[in-house]
Amino acid sequence: QLQLQESGPGLVKPSxxxxxxxxxxxxxxxxxxxxxxxxxxxxxxxLEWIGNIYYSGFIYYNPSLKSRATISKDTSKNHFSLxxxxxxxxxxxxxxxxxxxxxxxxxxxxxxxxTLVTVSS
Amino acid sequence: xxVLTQPPSxxxxxGQRVTISCTGSSSNIGSGYDVHWYQxxxxxxxxxxxxxxxxxxxxxxxxxxxxxxGTSASLAIxxxxxxxxxxxxxxxYDSSLSGSVFGGGTKLTVL
Numbered sequence: 348q349l350q351l352q353e354s355g356p357g358l359v360k361p362s363x364x365x366x367x368x369x370x371x372x373x374x375x376x377x378x379x380x381x382x383x384x385x386x387x388x389x390x391x392x393x394l395e396w397i398g399n400i401y402y403s404g405f406i407y408y409n410p411s412l413k414s415r416a417t418i419s420k421d422t423s424k425n426h427f428s429l430x431x432x433x434x435x436x437x438x439x440x441x442x443x444x445x446x447x448x449x450x451x452x453x454x455x456x457x458x459x460x461x462t463l464v465t466v467s468s
Numbered sequence: 469x470x471v472l473t474q475p476p477s478x479x480x481x482x483g484q485r486v487t488i489s490c491t492g493s494s495s496n497i498g499s500g501y502d503v504h505w506y507q508x509x510x511x512x513x514x515x516x517x518x519x520x521x522x523x524x525x526x527x528x529x530x531x532x533x534x535x536x537x538g539t540s541a542s543l544a545i546x547x548x549x550x551x552x553x554x555x556x557x558x559x560x561y562d563s564s565l566s567g568s569v570f571g572g573g574t575k576l577t578v579l
Contacts, residue, residue: 394570395570396570409567455516455559
């Protein structure tokens with residue numbers, strides 16, 4: 348069974364960079380059949396797509412975050428990462444990683460449990 | 469403000485039927501892109517309930533069903549059970565973002 352697990356600091360200072368890693372087990376991120384994505388949920392709000400990365404390295408970003416978000420992968424460690432620069436309190440959210448099935452224009456079939464990141468001094 | 473619009477809350481008694489709507493626009497659902505639905509329980513990652521408008525992954529009870537028409541989609545749950553008490557989200561593709569968009573979520577309360 349595929350499992351995804353987010354990890355990273357739970358507290359980040361304003362203007363600094365948020366860095367998270369998603370470790371994948373039970374499957375390979377090098378599979379050409381899937382994309383790997385990041386989604387977040389601010390407190391009391393809905394889900395917001397951040398971006399996806401393909402095994403080839405091709406990346407899609409939400410235009411609202413594109414200038415600050417960087418998604419990368421390390422196939423040797425079977426994990427992918429998110430860096431979000433110049434964070435503000437508005438970036439406080441539960442961050443999820445998930446596997447995207449590219450058919451039907453994309454849906455997320457496996458999710459991590461999420462990790463809360465608070466932006467505060 | 470989410471790109472897809474859902475009612476904030478719905479409720480129903482055990483055994484009853486409820487529906488949750490998801491309204492989009494010409495750049496997403498209205499362009500023919502599929503709608504997918506997730507169930508979200510506190511402290512867990514969302515669970516895929518319906519993909520491609522009306523398909524259920526293995527293990528999802530047939531009490532859950534999805535449909536789509538025009539710029540809207542719906543999730544129907546029949547025979548409500550206490551365990552269905554959760555948040556539900558719709559998701560689609562948006563051509564203006566070239567990526568995924570979600571609804572704001574609907575809190576289902578089983579009375």
